[in-house]
Amino acid sequence: MIKLYLTTLFYFLIIDTIGIQSFVIKIYKTNLPDNLKINFDVTSAIIFYLIFVFGLVYFVIAPFKNASLSSAIIPAIMYGLATYATYALTVKAVFNTFNWTIVISDVAWGMLLCVLISTITIYTVSKVGFLN
Numbered sequence: 143m144i145k146l147y148l149t150t151l152f153y154f155l156i157i158d159t160i161g162i163q164s165f166v167i168k169i170y171k172t173n174l175p176d177n178l179k180i181n182f183d184v185t186s187a188i189i190f191y192l193i194f195v196f197g198l199v200y201f202v203i204a205p206f207k208n209a210s211l212s213s214a215i216i217p218a219i220m221y222g223l224a225t226y227a228t229y230a231l232t233v234k235a236v237f238n239t240f241n242w243t244i245v246i247s248d249v250a251w252g253m254l255l256c257v258l259i260s261t262i263t264i265y266t267v268s269k270v271g272f273l274n
Contacts, residue, residue: 143204150203150263151195157258158191161251173243194225202260208268211261218260219253226252 170180202221206214230248234240240248 143199146204146207146263146267147195147199149266150199150259151191153259153262153266154191154195154198154255157262158255161255166247166251169244169247173241174239178239197221197225198256198259202256203263206260207264209264211264214260214264215257218256222253222256223249225256 167180174180198218198221202214202217206217226249227245230240230245234242234245
């Protein structure tokens with residue numbers, strides 16, 4: 143299970159970093175109020191990554207690691223939807239700093255991210271025997 147977790151974490155860090163640098167920051171900068179600055183908190187990000195990946199492995203990847211890639215798609219989409227919608231809609235509801243563009247793009251990114259990471263990890267596990 144530790145190898146599966148570390149493999150998932152590795153893919154998550156790579157793919158999420160690319161996504162954040164490619165378009166997430168641009169969407170935030172364009173849609174956040176001018177007086178609100180983006181302040182990156184490394185400690186919070188690390189804690190989020192560790193917990194989020196644990197949930198993804200526990201609820202999606204481990205149960206489907208020996209199944210077909212397509213069988214993990216819906217659970218991955220649902221995990222991304224539930225987790226990213228919780229975050230984005232809570233920020234919108236409580237702080238009212240997110241607009242619908244940010245909410246929708248965050249949730250869509252979370253769903254896509256979970257599908258990509260889950261399928262890549264499950265594919266890797268199927269091809270690399272020592273991860274199983």
